[in-house]
Amino acid sequence: MVKYTIKRLLQTLVTVLIVATIVFLLMRMLPTDYFFTEDQLMKLTPEQKQEQLEAAGLTDPVGEQLIRFYGQILRFDFGESRRIQSGVDVVKVIGSKFTVSMRLGCTALVISLFVGVFIDIIQTINKDKLLDHIGTGYTIFVNAVPSLVSYSLVLVFGSTVLGLPSLYSTRNPGPSSILPVVCLSLASIAHYALWTRRYMVDELNKDYIKLARVKGMSFNSIMVKHVFKNAFVPLVQYIPTSFLYTIGGSLLVERFFSVPGMGPLLNDAIIRYDVNVVQTLAIIYGTMGTVGVFLGDVLMMLLDPRIKLVGKGETR
Amino acid sequence: MTKEPILSAKDVEIQFSLRGRVLSAIRKCSLDLYQGETLAIVGESGSGKSVFTKSFLGMLDANGKITGGSIMYDGIDLAKYTTEKEWMQIRGKKISMVMQDPMTSLNPLKKVGQQIQESIELNQGIKGPEAKKLALEMLAKVGIPDPERRYNQYPHEFSGGMRQRVVIAIAVACHPDILICDEPTTALDVTIQAQILNLIRELQQELKMTVVYITHDLGVVANVADRVAVMYAGQIVEFGTVEEIFYDAWHPYTWALLSSLPQLGLKGEALPTIEGTPPNLFNEIKGDAFAPRNKQALAIDFEEEPPYFEITPTHKAKTWYLDPRSPKIEQPKSIRQLRAKMEERG
Numbered sequence: 001m002v003k004y005t006i007k008r009l010l011q012t013l014v015t016v017l018i019v020a021t022i023v024f025l026l027m028r029m030l031p032t033d034y035f036f037t038e039d040q041l042m043k044l045t046p047e048q049k050q051e052q053l054e055a056a057g058l059t060d061p062v063g064e065q066l067i068r069f070y071g072q073i074l075r076f077d078f079g080e081s082r083r084i085q086s087g088v089d090v091v092k093v094i095g096s097k098f099t100v101s102m103r104l105g106c107t108a109l110v111i112s113l114f115v116g117v118f119i120d121i122i123q124t125i126n127k128d129k130l131l132d133h134i135g136t137g138y139t140i141f142v143n144a145v146p147s148l149v150s151y152s153l154v155l156v157f158g159s160t161v162l163g164l165p166s167l168y169s170t171r172n173p174g175p176s177s178i179l180p181v182v183c184l185s186l187a188s189i190a191h192y193a194l195w196t197r198r199y200m201v202d203e204l205n206k207d208y209i210k211l212a213r214v215k216g217m218s219f220n221s222i223m224v225k226h227v228f229k230n231a232f233v234p235l236v237q238y239i240p241t242s243f244l245y246t247i248g249g250s251l252l253v254e255r256f257f258s259v260p261g262m263g264p265l266l267n268d269a270i271i272r273y274d275v276n277v278v279q280t281l282a283i284i285y286g287t288m289g290t291v292g293v294f295l296g297d298v299l300m301m302l303l304d305p306r307i308k309l310v311g312k313g314e315t316r
Numbered sequence: 317m318t319k320e321p322i323l324s325a326k327d328v329e330i331q332f333s334l335r336g337r338v339l340s341a342i343r344k345c346s347l348d349l350y351q352g353e354t355l356a357i358v359g360e361s362g363s364g365k366s367v368f369t370k371s372f373l374g375m376l377d378a379n380g381k382i383t384g385g386s387i388m389y390d391g392i393d394l395a396k397y398t399t400e401k402e403w404m405q406i407r408g409k410k411i412s413m414v415m416q417d418p419m420t421s422l423n424p425l426k427k428v429g430q431q432i433q434e435s436i437e438l439n440q441g442i443k444g445p446e447a448k449k450l451a452l453e454m455l456a457k458v459g460i461p462d463p464e465r466r467y468n469q470y471p472h473e474f475s476g477g478m479r480q481r482v483v484i485a486i487a488v489a490c491h492p493d494i495l496i497c498d499e500p501t502t503a504l505d506v507t508i509q510a511q512i513l514n515l516i517r518e519l520q521q522e523l524k525m526t527v528v529y530i531t532h533d534l535g536v537v538a539n540v541a542d543r544v545a546v547m548y549a550g551q552i553v554e555f556g557t558v559e560e561i562f563y564d565a566w567h568p569y570t571w572a573l574l575s576s577l578p579q580l581g582l583k584g585e586a587l588p589t590i591e592g593t594p595p596n597l598f599n600e601i602k603g604d605a606f607a608p609r610n611k612q613a614l615a616i617d618f619e620e621e622p623p624y625f626e627i628t629p630t631h632k633a634k635t636w637y638l639d640p641r642s643p644k645i646e647q648p649k650s651i652r653q654l655r656a657k658m659e660e661r662g
Contacts, residue, residue, distance in 0.1 A: 207420040214375065214415075215435040215486055216408030219400055225434070226423050233425065305470040306424060 019286035079276035101261035108184035116192025142190040199231035241292030321348035329384035359547035374403035412492035418480035422471040429467030439490035477508035549605035556631030
């Protein structure tokens with residue numbers, strides 16, 4: 001099992017490295033104008049520009065640059081932002097936004113996990129009855145209606161009826177976070193409710209539930225001792241990934257409530273050719289995705305005894 | 317065999333509602349079970365063998381229910397039970413069941429020992445280490461070597477036969493009076509089948525259980541059963557001792573079943589099959605349900621349902637052939653020769 005985990009960890013690292021390389025090489029295909037701020041582009045002569053590029057090593061062969069880039073990654077040096085916040089370390093630019101996104105995201109994740117699973121249990125217990133249909137209705141509504149429409153509904157309801165602040169403010173992060181968090185949770189509650197319900201109903205129809213009933217177990221203890229854990233296993237795989245993605249922030253929600261989070265940052269960085277920021281963000285997102293899958297698999301392995309055996313072999 | 321039945325089902329009717337239509341799966345079916353006996357219920361798929369016995373422990377699917385008759389057990393009419401709570405008094409403790417597929421009958425994420433222990437803790441009011449001790453004993457009793465180690469393993473670490481042993485251990489952990497085995501060996505390797513049947517027989521003797529086998533393997537029936545009930549279209553059409561059913565059957569459906577025994581086939585000839593299909597249970601059945609597939613059906617078979625005719629005190633068949641007014645009909649030659657052929661083949 002340890003061997004399998006280490007193997008998967010190495011695979012994850014290789015994947016991240018490949019992502020970094022591809023992103024780096026793609027960025028090198030851009031015209032070098034990105035190195036200068038809009039101001040400098042206007043004022044500097046071509047000779048001056050050439051001089052600065054050479055000084056920064058951007059005229060070296062790509063291979064050499066790539067190796068230097070690897071070295072920088074190892075030292076966690078991601079360079080400076082050129083355009084978004086000129087001359088500021090990229091880590092700092094991202095860092096401040098990161099904390100905001102992470103706080104909102106984590107709250108939303110915890111809420112949606114609990115609420116989603118709770119809704120689902122109610123749905124499963126009342127399968128094909130009114131409460132189940134209401135739950136399914138909610139899921140369908142959230143998935144079918146464009147997010148902006150449901151966000152607007154939350155916004156209107158929250159600000160006019162409940163009097164909550166409609167825009168995020170750093171001076172008042174508590175109350176002004178409520179609406180963004182609700183919006184972030186909307187979809188994932190539906191997601192968790194839908195999938196957990198599916199897995200629970202699947203489990204309930206399995207033969208071992210019949211045997212559990214034959215031996216005289218009550219419905220409630222079957223739910224607690226058998227169904228819940230078994231239904232949770234396939235779901236657990238996705239939790240780390242969704243956790244990591246919440247850190248990434250949501251473009252739509254953060255824009256909608258003017259939250260200074262990570263979501264809009266990538267968009268801005270791309271539009272404004274801030275290469276170092278784009279590069280770093282791409283690496284962060286890539287790492288989150290692969291690490292999420294890796295953690296999900298490890299969690300699954302811890303919960304499902306059948307997977308340990310598979311890990312020893314070469315299949316997977 | 318005592319004279320008083322341990323369980324007595326009388327005129328049981330079970331209906332399922334499927335997409336607004338009503339299917340009569342069991343039509344006035346009666347059956348007595350006696351202490352310590354082994355009864356085999358045979359019949360083709362869909363004849364209602366499983367449904368009928370499942371109703372003894374309230375395991376019908378949600379859309380099915382007992383709509384008539386009574387199932388008397390220990391002075392209580394089980395047919396009147398409606399809540400899970402009532403059934404929990406019966407299941408496991410009094411009547412238990414082994415299902416067909418051992419591969420799916422165990423929770424894949426729970427140690428097998430715990431799954432047995434769960435049953436013991438639930439029904440015998442013992443908890444913790446004491447229950448574990450009993451679970452280990454149970455594992456040993458069903459012939460699983462090294463129970464201490466096996467207790468902590470998961471179902472995927474067991475072979476099919478071993479899993480079925482665990483399922484049996486769970487089913488009999490609380491010493492039920494009646495054990496229903498719903499095709500317990502169908503999913504298993506032929507070489508394992510005999511072992512499992514032996515195990516069930518040993519446990520039956522030790523725990524003094526009544527065992528009901530549901531099967532379509534007549535070979536199994538001949539091996540294990542004391543009595544046989546033949547089911548067709550939701551009714552028991554004939555029942556009697558193994559001897560009586562195999563060598564002196566009277567219902568044309570029993571004849572058809574027996575003639576299709578592969579053991580009787582001749583090399584190079586196609587095995588006899590029963591032509592046609594069982595009746596659609598959504599429709600009302602008039603007369604003898606088997607008449608449309610019976611080449612020698614009498615006119616009355618299509619008109620009126622036959623009653624049971626007693627052949628011996630233990631043997632009854634539901635066919636007009638036995639009515640003194642019916643024309644003289646002989647048992648088919650293959651049936652008369654069955655004994656000789658079976659003996660010839662050992």
